[in-house]
Amino acid sequence: MRWLAVGEAAIPEGTGWLSEQEAARAATMRFTKRRTEYRLRRLAGKRAVASVLGRPVNPTSLAGIEVLNRRGGAPYVVVDGEHAQVDVSLTDRAGWAVCLVGPEGELTGGTLGVDLEAVEPRSRGFVTDYLTAYEQEYVRSQGELGSEGWDVAANLLWSAKESALKVLRVGLRADTRSVEVTLGDYVRPDGWSPLVVHAGPSERFPGWWRRDGVFLLTLASREVTDPPALLAGGDDLATGEPTHSWMANPLAD
Numbered sequence: 001m002r003w004l005a006v007g008e009a010a011i012p013e014g015t016g017w018l019s020e021q022e023a024a025r026a027a028t029m030r031f032t033k034r035r036t037e038y039r040l041r042r043l044a045g046k047r048a049v050a051s052v053l054g055r056p057v058n059p060t061s062l063a064g065i066e067v068l069n070r071r072g073g074a075p076y077v078v079v080d081g082e083h084a085q086v087d088v089s090l091t092d093r094a095g096w097a098v099c100l101v102g103p104e105g106e107l108t109g110g111t112l113g114v115d116l117e118a119v120e121p122r123s124r125g126f127v128t129d130y131l132t133a134y135e136q137e138y139v140r141s142q143g144e145l146g147s148e149g150w151d152v153a154a155n156l157l158w159s160a161k162e163s164a165l166k167v168l169r170v171g172l173r174a175d176t177r178s179v180e181v182t183l184g185d186y187v188r189p190d191g192w193s194p195l196v197v198h199a200g201p202s203e204r205f206p207g208w209w210r211r212d213g214v215f216l217l218t219l220a221s222r223e224v225t226d227p228p229a230l231l232a233g234g235d236d237l238a239t240g241e242p243t244h245s246w247m248a249n250p251l252a253d
């Protein structure tokens with residue numbers, strides 16, 4: 001597994017780096033926020049796949065790497081018109097996007113999921129509505145409502161759930177309390193810490209999480225793996241400033 005982050009400032013002008021299908025999809029999005037996030041996630045996906053395949057990152061080459069969506073929303077990749085033998089997962093938050101890439105699974109269904117969150121305030125209601133009793137206890141053990149410990153814990157657990165629900169390709173159609181997160185108790189020198197997301201009595205998704213500046217990044221997968229390696233060709237998430245550029249111009253042109 002490998003990963004890459006990009007910031008909004010790197011989004012190329014125009015649509016020449018998108019495929020026809022991607023450009024048409026972006027054009028249906030009237031709100032700048034949605035359109036920018038879609039383009040940003042495309043950039044992360046294309047750059048990551050280009051880096052894995054050793055392809056150039058000029059607009060024509062990027063347009064040949066299509067990051068399309070299955071009916072339920074899960075992404076898949078087509079390179080020069082052919083189905084690519086990779087599984088990808090995409091996420092964005094506050095002007096930054098991450099793509100996780102791995103080999104395609106042999107069974108039907110997703111093999112990996114990634115989710116990016118910022119450490120931001122989470123209410124008591126958020127914690128009680130979306131987290132299991134065990135997870136709520138963990139958040140309370142990390143600090144009072146409104147403290148950094150509370151907010152890191154609440155966002156981290158939420159993110160790990162989203163990662164697992166992306167592996168399952170259901171996303172937030174599922175009840176977030178149907179999966180439960182257990183965090184490991186060590187941090188590797190490369191910044192990754194282990195986690196496991198339990199889905200029912202028999203299914204479990206091992207994964208990893210890291211804190212990069214104001215961001216929390218989680219991933220989940222079908223199999224136990226080492227943490228993903230960072231691909232060349234991305235931006236540094238650890239120094240990334242959250243941006244909300246869409247606010248200046250909420251309706252896309």
Ligand SMILES: CC(C)(COP(=O)(O)OP(=O)(O)OC[C@H]1O[C@@H](n2cnc3c(N)ncnc32)[C@H](O)[C@@H]1OP(=O)(O)O)[C@@H](O)C(=O)NCCC(=O)NCCS
Pocket residue numbers: 037038041042068069071072073074075089090091092093114115116162165166167168169170171172173
């Ligand atoms: C998956 C989901 C939780 C992610 O939402 P989010 O946290 O706001 O957004 P993120 O930036 O972290 O992730 C967005 C990416 O998740 C991926 N995604 C969307 N649905 C997915 C699914 N069912 N399974 C796996 N990945 C999914 C997509 O790649 C999407 O980016 P893209 O549309 O540009 O390809 C949410 O989109 C969801 O619940 N989707 C399913 C239900 C739904 O409303 N579907 C409508 C689309 S058909």
